[in-house]
Amino acid sequence: MKLSNNNILVISTLSIMLVTGVGCGGMNSKRLRTIGAVIAVGIAAKLIYDMVIDYQTEQVSNENQVIDDYKKEHKQLPEEPVLVSYVSSLKPGDVVKVGSPISITSSLEVVRGSSKKDIEIKEKITIFDNEDHEKELKSLTKVVNKDTKACGAFENAFTFKLPKGMPQGIYPIKTFVIVDGKTFEPKENRMQLVINHDEYDEPSLRFVNNSNQSSWGNSTESLVFSK
Numbered sequence: 708m709k710l711s712n713n714n715i716l717v718i719s720t721l722s723i724m725l726v727t728g729v730g731c732g733g734m735n736s737k738r739l740r741t742i743g744a745v746i747a748v749g750i751a752a753k754l755i756y757d758m759v760i761d762y763q764t765e766q767v768s769n770e771n772q773v774i775d776d777y778k779k780e781h782k783q784l785p786e787e788p789v790l791v792s793y794v795s796s797l798k799p800g801d802v803v804k805v806g807s808p809i810s811i812t813s814s815l816e817v818v819r820g821s822s823k824k825d826i827e828i829k830e831k832i833t834i835f836d837n838e839d840h841e842k843e844l845k846s847l848t849k850v851v852n853k854d855t856k857a858c859g860a861f862e863n864a865f866t867f868k869l870p871k872g873m874p875q876g877i878y879p880i881k882t883f884v885i886v887d888g889k890t891f892e893p894k895e896n897r898m899q900l901v902i903n904h905d906e907y908d909e910p911s912l913r914f915v916n917n918s919n920q921s922s923w924g925n926s927t928e929s930l931v932f933s934k
Contacts (some may be wrong), residue, residue: 708913711817716923717903717915721756722774725820731870734918735754735906736811737858745889746912750872751767751856752844752851753912753929754838754869754870754872754873755834755845755869755873756842756844756847757869757870758867758868758870759867759871760832760845760847760865760866760867761854761865761866762830762861762863762864762866763863763864763866764851764861764863764864765861765862766852766855766859766861767814767859767860767861767862768816769857769859769861770855770857770858770859772773772814772860773791773817773818773858773860774818774819774858775780777789777818777850783821784818784819784835784838785818785820785821786820786822786828787820787889788817788818788819788820788823788858788887788889789820790815790816790817790884790886790891791816791817791818792814792815792816792893793813793814793815793816793884793891793894794812794813794814794815794894795812795813795814795894795896796811796896797809797810797811797828797880797896797897798810798812800810800852800856801896801899802897802899802901803869803898803900803901804900804901804903805868805869805870805871805872805900805902806867806871806923807866807867807868807869807874808863808866808867808868809865809866809880809898810864810875811832811864811865811866811870811880811896812862812863812864813830813862813863813864813882813894814860814861814862814863815828815830815860815861815863815884816856816859816860816861817858817859817866817884817886819824819857819858820826822854823887824857825853825856825857826856826857826886826917827850827856827886827887828850828851828852828857828858828861828886829849829850829851829884829885829886830848830849830851830863830882830883830884830885831846831847831848831849831882831883831885831890832846832847832848832865832880832881832882833845833880833881833882833883834846834878834880835878835879835880835881836878836926837874837875837876837877837878837900838876840879841890844878846866847916849863849889851863853862861918867881873900874900874901874902875900875901876899876900877898877899877900878897878899878900879895879896879897879898880895880897880898880899881893881894881896882894882896883897889934903933
């Protein structure tokens, strides 16, 4: 059986934990679940760290258009740049699969301040762990108006494919607009990864309950690889 890098990572992590004492005192259910959780987090972090995220942006309204629209409502420009509007969504939907294109699409509009003509608009994406929703797995920041340094309205997309081996679960994704170093309120989407194990051609980690009894106190579990 040929092992992938993901399985090598699983075996290496498990071996280290056993050698360093996690297995001392018996491999009971709690210890095995702890090992499984640590391995899953490590796999997700490594896979997403190596994952490529593509970014595309298109300007749909120029500086003069957004300034005119802003002045119609507010009479004059603000002193500092303002994020007029910002929305983002997950496509093709909240439920995703490994290997299929996933996009976070967004629309944003920024108007410059009266004191400064040139501004820098950035958009940032951060993907969080499916277990610890405060743990960042990957972030990417791109300049939206690199060519013009001007305000305007833009439509953008972060696109990626989740690699095989990602643990299933719900991964929060936040996107941010950053204007001249100021970060505005983020938008959040929740990406639910569903695994179809029949699609896998390599072993996966699972728990096996080695007892037919209903009491957890009288049962044992083991870690095995299955196809």
